[in-house]
Amino acid sequence: MYAFDYQRAKSVADAAAAFEKADDAAFLAGGQTLIPTLKQRLRQPSVVIDLGTLTELKGISVTQEAVIIGAGMTHAEVAASPEVAKAIPGLADLAAHIGDPQVRNRGTLGGSIANNDPAADYPGAVVALGATVHTSTRELSGEDFFTGMFETALAPGELVVKVSFPIPRRAAYAKFRNPASRYAIVGVMIAETASGIRVAVTGAGPGVFRVPEMEGALSQNFSIAAIRNIRIPADDLNADIHATAEYRAHLIGVMAERAISAIA
Amino acid sequence: MIDVALTVNGRAMTVSVEPRTLLVEVLREKLRLTGTHVGCDTSQCGACTVHLDGLSVKACTMLAVQAEGRSVTTIEGVAPDGVLHPMQAAFREHHGLQCGFCTPGMVMSALALVERNKNKPLTEEIIRSELEGNMCRCTGYAGIVASIAAGAKAMGAKVEG
Ligand SMILES: Cc1cc2nc3c(=O)[nH]c(=O)nc-3n(C[C@H](O)[C@H](O)[C@H](O)COP(=O)(O)OP(=O)(O)OC[C@H]3O[C@@H](n4cnc5c(N)ncnc54)[C@H](O)[C@@H]3O)c2cc1C
Ligand code: FES
Ligand code: FES
Numbered sequence: 001m002y003a004f005d006y007q008r009a010k011s012v013a014d015a016a017a018a019f020e021k022a023d024d025a026a027f028l029a030g031g032q033t034l035i036p037t038l039k040q041r042l043r044q045p046s047v048v049i050d051l052g053t054l055t056e057l058k059g060i061s062v063t064q065e066a067v068i069i070g071a072g073m074t075h076a077e078v079a080a081s082p083e084v085a086k087a088i089p090g091l092a093d094l095a096a097h098i099g100d101p102q103v104r105n106r107g108t109l110g111g112s113i114a115n116n117d118p119a120a121d122y123p124g125a126v127v128a129l130g131a132t133v134h135t136s137t138r139e140l141s142g143e144d145f146f147t148g149m150f151e152t153a154l155a156p157g158e159l160v161v162k163v164s165f166p167i168p169r170r171a172a173y174a175k176f177r178n179p180a181s182r183y184a185i186v187g188v189m190i191a192e193t194a195s196g197i198r199v200a201v202t203g204a205g206p207g208v209f210r211v212p213e214m215e216g217a218l219s220q221n222f223s224i225a226a227i228r229n230i231r232i233p234a235d236d237l238n239a240d241i242h243a244t245a246e247y248r249a250h251l252i253g254v255m256a257e258r259a260i261s262a263i264a
Numbered sequence: 265m266i267d268v269a270l271t272v273n274g275r276a277m278t279v280s281v282e283p284r285t286l287l288v289e290v291l292r293e294k295l296r297l298t299g300t301h302v303g304c305d306t307s308q309c310g311a312c313t314v315h316l317d318g319l320s321v322k323a324c325t326m327l328a329v330q331a332e333g334r335s336v337t338t339i340e341g342v343a344p345d346g347v348l349h350p351m352q353a354a355f356r357e358h359h360g361l362q363c364g365f366c367t368p369g370m371v372m373s374a375l376a377l378v379e380r381n382k383n384k385p386l387t388e389e390i391i392r393s394e395l396e397g398n399m400c401r402c403t404g405y406a407g408i409v410a411s412i413a414a415g416a417k418a419m420g421a422k423v424e425g
Contacts, residue, residue: 006266006283006329028327035325036307038284048283052330076319100397101376102310105319106326180308182396 001038005047012056012136012159015049019157022047027159029057029072029111032103057110057161062087066167071110071160079104088129090171090189090263094121097175099182110160113145116152116207118238119183123208124173128189128200131165142200142208149206168193174258175203176251178242185243188255190218190263197222199256204237204248214256222264224257270331272297273341281328288312288323290331291338299339299368303399310398313369313376314338320376322397339368342375351375351415360411362402373398374412378421385424386416 004026009015019025026045028034029052037043051057057072062083069078078084079096098104098112098121112122113133126133126142133145136159145153154160171191175184184203191198199214217226232252234245243251265280272295279290291297291314303311305324312323315337323336342349351374354360361367377394378386391412392405400408417423 001284004283006327008329008332028330031327031330032307032325035286035327039305048327050330100310101373101380101394102313102320102322102325102397103307105316105321 002041002044004038004045006050007047008050008052009054012054012161015051015054015159016136016157018047018049022049025049025157027051027114029108029114030074030106032099032107033111033115033117051110051159057108057159060084062167064167066164067091068162068164069109070162072108075099075104075107075109075112076101078109087167088165088171090168090173090191091125091129091165094125094173094175094189097121097177097182109163113163114152114154114160116146116148116150117183118149118206118208119178119181119185119203121173121175121184121187121202124184124187124189124200124202125165126163127208127210128173128191128198129165129168129171130191130193130195130198131163133160134162134164135160143210146207151207166193170263172259172262174255174262176255186248186251186255188252188259190214190256190259192222192263201252204232204252206236206238211252211256218260222260224260224264227253227256227260266329268328268332270333271335273337273344279328283327283329285328286324287314287326287328287331287336290328291323291336297338297340301365301368303365303369308399309366309369310373311366311369313372313398315372315376318376318379320373320397337372339371342371349375350418351378351412354415354418355408355411358411358414359407360403361407366398366400366402370395370398370400370408370412374415377412378416378419382421385422386413387424388413 023046059070075095075098085092168191173189175187186204187202197218199211202208232249234249237245237248239245301311303309307325314323
């Protein structure tokens, strides 16, 4: 690791101000992505601004319409929350299957979506549930927030503060995980929301994406049969040592069927 | 250098560290608590698992400065007076280790998973799925899973199967 200065943020405003002042700052949340990245010398921030003690980023609240989760909530906290499990069981289940227990005890919602790893789980939920990302300066839909592989609409120094997940009528997430890292080789979240059926795919492409053809078919008939003949083209999908693009395309159908059968 | 006030195995202390110093480096190199191992140094293997305020974490994936005001327990803190903890005794009894390199992390994860599941009966399935953050190159895990079930029972937990 290269050397860096360290600052413990006292508030969201303080964190943003410290970022502004520095040459090249990095926010630190759970560190489950940033610390490995620093160890590999893939980043060399002049200062690391620790968000770990910010109470403004903590907490879960539930209204009639939505579950609002602070960016600093760990995966374990979301997975163990009775409120989340009651309102959106599919979301609690997603959080419970991120990485391993130690990663879940440190890694956060905000860190996960800010990082926007193409194989991360949370982006699938943000897009499928039609969630709103509240940052330190504005509110964004998932489609506007996630802009590309490891890229988001966040401006330098802009923080994710919380995410508001509208409560769906039903939703489920199915993941074909990498057996070593547990990241999604393909993850599909299907939700029946107030604005219709939404199908979001993570892990398969350069970033999370929706499948309008499946959404249309499931709106007519919410069953496995309705999507069985839908073929996803492999052209723009990821290929690596774990899975070819064709295999990932196939898995989208399989994971979608598993998600449907969990809630049909 | 930054002063970090923390509690390690029940002892309050202040250590002076560089911002980039890892928690595991403080434990092993400054405090000479070498029971916490470094297997991969890439957040994969869990040999470095310790408890932070009672929750299992990978000490190689935490900066020491992030432990400010927190309480850390290492494998040394599990058996403070030299008498094996029932979980450690179960690992010895049930072939939970061969070379022993992964063992401190396995025991720390085992204790955390017993605590986390104290409101329901512990099953082999739970034990296996909650050991995902710990790797062992020797045993093939069967002995470890049996050890954790036996250790949990000895600790008074309800174990199924
Ligand atoms: C072994 C292992 C297995 C894993 N498996 C999975 C998996 O199965 N699925 C999955 O989805 N993820 C997985 N992860 C990643 C894990 O979920 C991370 O916790 C997550 O990607 C980053 O969250 P963090 O809180 O640790 O963020 P950090 O590592 O602290 O930060 C990550 C990035 O986000 C930025 N950031 C953090 N918080 C904010 C904020 N509030 N506002 C703006 N920017 C911010 C940081 O500056 C940094 O660039 C795994 C990680 C490990 C080590
Ligand atoms: S040494 Fe920390 S996870 Fe392997
Ligand atoms: S006993 Fe050798 S690595 Fe587990």
